[in-house]
Amino acid sequence: MSVLLDVKNLTTQFNTEAGIVKAVNDVSFQLNEQEIIGLVGESGCGKSVSQLSVMQLISAPGKITNGEVNFEGRNLLDYESNSDEMRAIRGGKIAMIFQEPMTSLNPTLTIGRQLTEMLELHLNMTKEAARERAVELLKQVGISGAESRLDDYPHNFSGGMRQRVMIAIGLSCNPRILIADEPTTALDVTTQAQLLELMKDMVSKYNASLVIVTHNLGVVARYAHRIYIMYAGNIVESGTTEEIFANPQHPYTKGLLKCIPRLDEEKGRKLVPIEGLPPNLINMKSSCAFAPRCSERLERCLTEAAPPLRDIGNGHYVGCFEK
Amino acid sequence: MTDTITDTMKKTENKILSGESEAPPVVSEWRRFRRVFFQRKLVMFGLIVFVILIFTAVFAPLLAPHDPYRGDLANSLVPPNSDFLLGTDIQGRDTLSRLIYGTRTALLVGFVTVAIAATIGNVLGLMAGFFGKAVAMIIMRIMDTVMCFPFLIFALVLAAVLGGGIQNVIIALSISLIPGFARVMNGLTLSIKENDYILAERSMGASNFRIMFKHILPNAMPTMIVLITLQLGTLILAEAALSFLGIGIQPPGAAWGSMINDGYRFLLTNPILSFAPGLAIMIVVFAFNMIGDGLRDALDPRLRGLL
Known part of the structure; x- marks a missing residue:
């Protein structure tokens, strides 16, 4: 598998009255072709900001201060946020789905209009062709009566x-990458499962890669090939899903796993x-950053700089001192 | 035993994961619009007045029983009778005919002015709200400066400087009205642009221009439509005021405002000379306000389901 998206040392900071907030601090991650990765962490740990930085959708006072976003042989950070190149990539090559389905669609435009808009914009389709494609897309995401529902x-x-519908819009222009930013957080569990399944199917159908940003390890357990665990703007552990669940190394990952119930564990x-x-x-x-809460804290954890990610084999990396 | 349970679980899971959903019945937008808009009596009243007004303005030459401009000093200040239904003014001109021709002035000034002011004001407000920083600083400070003067005083001074005539009245009123539109649009833009769907739109590669005019503007329309219809009323009043003060429509042009002015010297002897145009202004302004209300309720997608 070849690397599709290679993010290196990405740093995004917000200059606030109270001081500098490094929401994303020296984060590196890779996404391979046709791969699903999970980005897991608590609220405010920089998951969303890291993805918005990839798309250059950070608005003031936020600023990307360092790093590279390599995609198809180009560093996206070389482009201005509002440049034509960047706009062609957004939606056309990398699409994004947001957390709140209730507010992510423009209430004054029909579903059809919002679906066809991107097709006309990125693929230069005619109105009729775009409409046909929109019907097809709605059918693919499992909306019955697609034809008539376009005008709703x-x-x-x-x-x-x-x-x-958001998934349909996201995949409408055949993007290489779909970034789903907490796509199911606002929905109930049955709908969550449906949508994750749908996303997996759609992504494989379109040969795209998927980034699932979530605070819920359970969401990614079933679908992600690899998982990145984020804490306070840093990636603290990464590895294949099996490795992370079977052999968690970072105390934070262990903590996350200890606080969710599992079917395969001993009773009680x-x-x-x-x-x-x-x-x-x-x-x-x-x-x-995790040291103050850490149960396995050492003296050096509080005094020395946080250790960089360390390779422990099997594609498993952990940002913790060797015990 | 456990097999059957697992089996049932699998079946349920598959059913859930396939996401079988039923489509609710589709309601036509147009039908809803008609229902909400035409249902209310006051809105209907406004609409009827509006239609009559347009009809009167278009067919004024056919409807007017007399020439509105030709005076006849022999028939000066005639009280209402079968020939002059609303009597005549000091120069012997038929009040009814002048009232009918006055609708042309009122509508022309109202519509053209509001179109100019709303277009310029909305674009300025949209730009200020969307781009913020220096753009907002420059645009909104200019608007604030204009807003320092009361609307009518500013229009009065402008009209006085430009001279009378329908064209200059339109220019004067437009300029005075722009800040109001810009202000409201600026505020609307500031709040609308924070919505998730704007970020979603940006994430799909939409340009600033597209976001401003295709996504923010339609969301501001319900408020704008109400403002526009309310301002239509205000404008007809303002034009009347300017004409009343003698710097609006110049004689012998027929305007309701100047008719009130012409008539008020005879308020005790021939009250109808002032009352008739005054009543016309009142009814028209009221009608526009009602239409504005009705349009908002019918057009606002967020009120769907409630109305």
């Missing part, structure tokens, strides 16, 4: 159906929450 407005759709195990709260990201020290 978003409020005629339920949350799950809107997210289906208590769920253990991670103590404390994620740190405030303003003017962070360079030592390990």
Whole structure:
């Protein structure tokens, strides 16, 4: 498998009154062709910002201060955020689905209009061709009566159906990468499962790669090939899904796994929450951000700079000192 | 035993994962518009007045029983009778005919002015709200400066400087009205652009221009339509005021405002000279406001389901 998206040392910071917030701090990750990766972490750990940075959709006071986003032989950060090249990539090559299906569609335009808009924009389709394609897309994402529903407005759709429409819009121009930013967080569990299944099918149908951003390890367990665990703007552990679940190395990953129930465990195990709260990201020290909450903390964790990701074999990397 | 349970679980899972959903019945947008818009009596009243107004303006020469401009001093200040239904003014001109021709002035000034002011004001407000920073600073400070003066005073000064006549009245009123539109549009843009669907739109590669005019503007339309219809009323009043003060439509042109002015000297003897145009202004302004309300309710997609 060849590397499709190679993000290197990406740093995005927000300059606020109180100080500099490094929402994404020296983050590197790779996405292979036709691969599904999961980006997991708590709220405010920089998952979404890292993906928005890839798309250059960070608005003031946020700023991408360092890094490379290599995609199809180009570094996307070389382009201006509002340049024609970047606009062609957004939607055309890399598409994004957002968390809130209820507000992600323009309430004043019909579903059909919003679907065809991108086809006309990126693929220069005629109105008729775009409409035909839109019907096809709606059918593919499982909306019945697609033909007539094109003329409906978003409020005629339920949350799950809107997210289906978002998936259709996201994949309409045949992008190489689909970034799903907490795509199922606002939906109930049955709809969640439906949509994840749909996304997996659609992505493989279109030979695209998928990035699932989520705070829920359960969501990615079934679908992701590889998982990146993020904490306070850093990637603390990465590896194949099997490795992460079977052999978690970072205390944070272990903590995450300990606080969700599993079917294959012994009876009577208590769920253990991670103590404390994620740190405030303003003017962070360079030592390990998780150290204050860590149950396996060493003296050096608080004094020395956080260790870089260390290869422990099997494509498994962990950002923790060797014990 | 366990096999059957697993089997049932699998079946349910497959059913759920395939996402079988039923489409709700589709309601035609047009039907909803008609229902909401035509259902209310006041809106219907506004609409009827509006239609009559347009009809009157277009067919004024056919409807007017007399020449609205030709005076006849022998028939000066005649009280209402079978020939002059609303009597005549000091120069012996038929009040009804002048009232009928006055609709042309009122509608022309109202529509053209609101079109000019809304177009310029909305574009300025949209740009200020969307781009922010220096663009907003420059545009909105100019608008604020204009807004320092009361609407009518500013229009009055402009009209006085430009001189009378329908064209200059339109220019004066447009300029005075632009800041109002820009202000409202600026505020709307600031709030609309924070919506998730704007970010989603940007993530799909839409240009600034597309986002501004295809996504923000339609969402501002319900508010804008109400503002436009309300301003139509205000404009007809303002034109009347300018004409009343003698710097609007110049004689012998027929305008309701100047008719009130001409008539008010005879308020005690021939009250109808002022009352008739005054009543016309009142009814028209009221009608426009009602239409504005009805349009908003019928067009606003967010009110769907409620109305």
